[in-house]
Amino acid sequence: xxxxxxxxxxxxxxxxxxxxxxxxxxxxxxxxxxxxxxxxxxxxxxxxxxxxxxxxxxxxxxxxxxxxxxxxxxxxxxxxxxxxxxxxxxxxxxxxxxxxxxxxxxxxxxxxxxxxxxxxxxxxxxxxxxxxxxxxxxxxxxxxxxxxxxxxxxxxxxxxxxxxxxxxxxxxxxxxxxxxxxxxxxxxxxxxxxxxxxxxxxxxxxxxxxxxxxxxxxxxxxxxxxxxxxxxxxxx
Amino acid sequence: xxxxxxxxxxxxxxxxxxxxxxxxxxxxxxxxxxxxxxxxxxxxxxxxxxxxxxxxxxxxxxxxxxxxxxxxxxxxxxxxxxxxxxxxxxxxxxxxxxxxxxxxxxxxxxxxxxxxxxxxxxxxxxxxxxxxxxxxxxxxxxxxxxxxxxxxxxxxxxxxxxxxxxxxxxxxxxxxxxxxxxxxxxxxxxxxxxxxxxxxxxxxxxxxxxxxxxxxxxxxxxxxxxxxxxxxxxxx
DNA sequence: CAGTGGTCTAGACCACCGG
DNA sequence: CGGTGGTCTAGACCACTGT
Numbered sequence: 001x002x003x004x005x006x007x008x009x010x011x012x013x014x015x016x017x018x019x020x021x022x023x024x025x026x027x028x029x030x031x032x033x034x035x036x037x038x039x040x041x042x043x044x045x046x047x048x049x050x051x052x053x054x055x056x057x058x059x060x061x062x063x064x065x066x067x068x069x070x071x072x073x074x075x076x077x078x079x080x081x082x083x084x085x086x087x088x089x090x091x092x093x094x095x096x097x098x099x100x101x102x103x104x105x106x107x108x109x110x111x112x113x114x115x116x117x118x119x120x121x122x123x124x125x126x127x128x129x130x131x132x133x134x135x136x137x138x139x140x141x142x143x144x145x146x147x148x149x150x151x152x153x154x155x156x157x158x159x160x161x162x163x164x165x166x167x168x169x170x171x172x173x174x175x176x177x178x179x180x181x182x183x184x185x186x187x188x189x190x191x192x193x194x195x196x197x198x199x200x201x202x203x204x205x206x207x208x209x210x211x212x213x214x215x216x217x218x219x220x221x222x223x224x225x226x227x228x229x230x231x232x233x234x235x236x
Numbered sequence: 237x238x239x240x241x242x243x244x245x246x247x248x249x250x251x252x253x254x255x256x257x258x259x260x261x262x263x264x265x266x267x268x269x270x271x272x273x274x275x276x277x278x279x280x281x282x283x284x285x286x287x288x289x290x291x292x293x294x295x296x297x298x299x300x301x302x303x304x305x306x307x308x309x310x311x312x313x314x315x316x317x318x319x320x321x322x323x324x325x326x327x328x329x330x331x332x333x334x335x336x337x338x339x340x341x342x343x344x345x346x347x348x349x350x351x352x353x354x355x356x357x358x359x360x361x362x363x364x365x366x367x368x369x370x371x372x373x374x375x376x377x378x379x380x381x382x383x384x385x386x387x388x389x390x391x392x393x394x395x396x397x398x399x400x401x402x403x404x405x406x407x408x409x410x411x412x413x414x415x416x417x418x419x420x421x422x423x424x425x426x427x428x429x430x431x432x433x434x435x436x437x438x439x440x441x442x443x444x445x446x447x448x449x450x451x452x453x454x455x456x457x458x459x460x461x462x463x464x465x466x467x468x469x470x471x472x
Numbered sequence: 473c474a475g476t477g478g479t480c481t482a483g484a485c486c487a488c489c490g491g
Numbered sequence: 492c493g494g495t496g497g498t499c500t501a502g503a504c505c506a507c508t509g510t
Binding site: 473474475476477478479480481482483484485486487488489490491 | 492493494495496497498499500501502503504505506507508509510
Binding site for chain 4: 272273274284285288291292302303304305306307308
């Protein structure tokens with residue numbers, strides 16, 4: 001029996017690795033059934049709680065499917081999920097070694113356009129604060145942020161100038177925990193803002209859209225357009 | 237004290253929600269320190285193991301930072317991570333209700349180009365199988381797949397025609413568990429393949445790139461180019 | 473309805489690291 | 492050094508669901 005350390009019992013992380021290797025080797029076949037928790041626990045000489053933890057981790061990783069009474073089965077095609085860290089742009093730029101720059105370009109209150117009312121579930125005539133600003137790495141444009149904040153849900157935004165600090169950072173401090181829907185897409189740079197990113201109109205742009213709810217109400221919607229050549233990368 | 241159910245003790249999921257709500261309300265302040273596991277367990281009337289599980293979940297979600305001796309601290313800016321499910325394209329199309337269509341466009345073995353050898357860590361003169369194929373939703377192009385498979389690492393690929401089944405599905409069946417690096421980006425449609433997706437050259441395309449390793453060796457690299465208007469969306 | 477996973481408990485030991 | 496989190500154990504009860 002494989003063990004970690006010098007003869008000690010296996011921890012649940014080691015167990016997970018061991019079981020994962022066994023899955024990869026096809027030990028139980030695709031779609032096959034694993035022994036019960038109790039049996040596996042006995043085989044590896046650990047308590048059922050520990051084995052449960054290890055198997056639970058494998059299920060979270062999408063490698064097996066666990067159901068009461070039915071047992072644990074090997075998923076034929078592992079349900080893959082990629083985790084992308086969504087860093088604050090200030091940190092993302094700092095990580096490249098460049099100096100973070102922020103510039104407010106526009107800021108005005110007004111009625112929400114129809115598409116935004118639909119997306120955020122706002123009533124007719126709802127007022128929003130519309131902000132456009134640029135985050136730079138040194139003197140190079142890095143990300144163009146276009147944001148709408150519901151003044152109904154967050155009236156204190158009206159008192160913020162957003163001159164020295166981006167709305168994202170202000171929101172993080174004001175509404176720390178929230179529900180989020182996020183999309184990634186490719187779009188053509190619009191004549192209206194292509195120049196701000198140092199791009200030609202029509203050039204492909206990597207864009208992230210995010211709508212944020214707090215206590216069931218939509219607070220803000222943002223479009224983040226990234227500099228030419230930007231990639232969002234992860235390993236798993 | 238808030239409880240779930242009719243007077244029963246709280247489970248660790250309920251505990252997590254409760255603590256998350258308390259975090260959201262600013263109960264411990266940003267950067268503040270939470271009581272110890274033992275204290276919290278006593279306050280909620282659960283065992284320390286259960287409280288540990290709940291706090292561990294909050295740490296995994298990036299809401300708090302836990303360190304021995306130092307205790308649990310509220311993270312000032314929650315380290316957010318979005319999880320994107322990466323479905324098999326056949327399922328993704330089936331989910332829209334359309335019929336899945338597959339067509340092999342090209343398939344040829346040859347030496348790996350330099351950029352690919354660099355990306356996959358292949359030696360000089362390494363042979364790869366280069367495959368181009370199209371996945372359609374009904375009669376509409378959905379995703380163009382361009383893939384390279386290392387014939388050194390996976391010689392059995394040479395015997396596969398990929399005429400009825402895409403290489404992704406064959407790979408899943410052949411190399412079920414692997415390490416992956418994935419990127420999302422925006423690029424302009426190339427003259428060489430824009431037509432296959434029903435697009436004009438230069439039109440913005442949402443592209444996913446993925447390199448897959450198995451037992452420390454790069455197996456395959458793929459570029460997935462999506463139809464116009466594609467979005468990758470998640471909630472968290 | 474019986475076998476499986478899901479969870480809780482009380483106690484224990486240990487690793488880590490801040491003061 | 493001592494308090495904190497990390498983990499394991501043995502036992503227990505329960506929820507779910509396939510047969």
